[in-house]
Amino acid sequence: MKSLRHAVAIAVPAVIAAGAAVAFAVFATARRVVTPTARLNDVEILAVDTGAQTIELTRTPDTELPGRYGLFTTGTYGYVKLGAVLSADARTVRRKLLTQVEPGANVDRAAAFSGWYYVTPSELHLPWESVLIGSPAGPCPAWLFPAESSTWVIQVHGRGTTRSECLRAVPVLHALGLPNLVVSYRNDGEAPRSRGGVYALGASEWHDVDAAIGYALRHGAERVVLMGWSMGGALVLQTAVSSVHRDVIAAVILDSPVVDWRTVLRFQAREAGLREPLPALAMGALENSVTARLSGAEGAIPFDQLDMVARASELDAPVLILHSEDDGFVPADASHALAAVRPDLVTMPSFTVARHTKIWNYDETGWTTAIADWLRAQGIVDDGV
Structure with a gap:
């Protein structure tokens, strides 16, 4: 009996320590998901x-x-x-x-x-101006590239980047006569910081995109095309199904998009050498309102709501997906799944080799042609443009 008590005395602290270590790893992993990161030297x-x-x-x-x-x-x-x-x-x-x-x-x-290439709007040698968009988060800086069409393009950058990521798309869209509104959103380092200063992975940031639609409508737009890069794709898709202005969303363009966060986070966890069940536990922690705050989030992350393959039936605007098979950061699996369940709406031309958000850099002609031809096919721009 004495030896049993001794074994228990040793085992219990060990189990508690092991449980604490697992909990620490789970919350640390979850915190990395929602925390904005600085540019990493690679x-x-x-x-x-x-x-x-x-x-x-x-x-x-x-x-x-x-x-x-x-x-x-x-x-x-x-x-x-x-x-x-x-x-x-x-x-x-x-x-x-x-x-x-x-x-x-x-x-x-x-x-x-x-893959940015352009850093400032002046490098494009096109007319532009800085504007502020009043969103629920506060005044969000944006660049406006005016053009003659009443259909505006609203571009949304990805995670850990800024508006400059979107500048590559401005020339082809401007050449088609489409005004470009290149926006920021809460916690991206340019727009206002929320209370916690962390990402909601699109669950709250889409309101800033919706505010940009309102701005465009007040300044002459009659329809809008939403374009999202990487995590910006998640914001755009949430806007497309949730916006009070969804009737004016004429089309959606997605470059290397996050279509389903669970798919992306599992992939990135594997690439980082994290084994299950740690990624699943981290996502579970973020889904719960109590443990989400322990993970650094401002509230529970609604992964079901952010799964646009599951919500594909709610989409009603045509979608163009530009996604390299060799993305290496946001796998193309969910993009293909969305294309498969909504072939009536989704067009997904084939791209390979180009890596994450670098299709323009690798194949500028193929990328710009895919966008221009698709916009003409949707009747967004005239055939003669």
């Missing part, structure tokens, strides 16, 4: 040749992609534009610099590879 600059205007980077699935990209760094230049891959080996990639780097410039090794 590549090293190995050499810069200012004579040949080339740059050598560590080789990754992103840095080896053909096309035009951007690179965030520190030192003399905060951002440089990258062109074609000139050479590569197993560890390195040498690319053409499209930003002139002067001799003697200080360019630090740590950098972040980006």
Whole structure:
């Protein structure tokens, strides 16, 4: 009996400690899901040749992609534009610099590879103005690129980025005569911060998109096309089924979208080496109003409500999905599932290789043609434009 009591005395604290460790891991994982993150350095600059205007980077699935990209760094230049891959080996990639780097410039090794390409609206050499959209979160900054059509495009950026992500789409849409309203939303670093300063994964942020529709209607729009990038796709889809203005939503364009968060979070957990049941427990914690707050969320995350494959019957505007099979961050599975259950509404041309939100960078002609042809087919723009 004495030995049994001794065993119990040892085992109980161990079980409690193990339970505490699991709880800590669950809440830490859940907190990462809703916490806005800063840009992460994911590549090293190995050499810069200012004579040949080339740059050598560590080789990754992103840095080896053909096309035009951007690179965030520190030192003399905060951002440089990258062109074609000139050479590569197993560890390195040498690319053409499209930003002139002067001799003697200080360019630090740590950098972040980006599909943004354009950072400021002035780089597009189009008329534009800064506006403020009054949303439930407060005044949200936006860029307005005016054009002649009464159908406006409202663009929504993704998680951990800002409005600059959307600038790549402005030229093709402007050439089609469509005004562009490029918006921000709560907790993105530009729009107002909510009480907790964390994401609701689209469950509350869509109200800021809805406010942008109201702004467009008050300033001459008669119809709108919603365009969402990555998590911006989740915001746009929630707006499409929940907005009081849904009757004026003429079409939806999604680039690398989050269509179902559970699919995305399970994929990202596997990529990070997290095994079940940890991802399922973390999502369960976020779904419960009490444990959600312990996880850093402002309230319960309604994953069922955010599953647009399950809610596909509620969609009534045509949808164009641009999603690379090799996304690597937001898998295309849910996009394909949505296309399968709503073939009457969803068009999903095939793209490969391009990675996450980088189809424009990798295949600008294919990407812009897909958008222009689809908008003409929907009657959003005239055939002659």
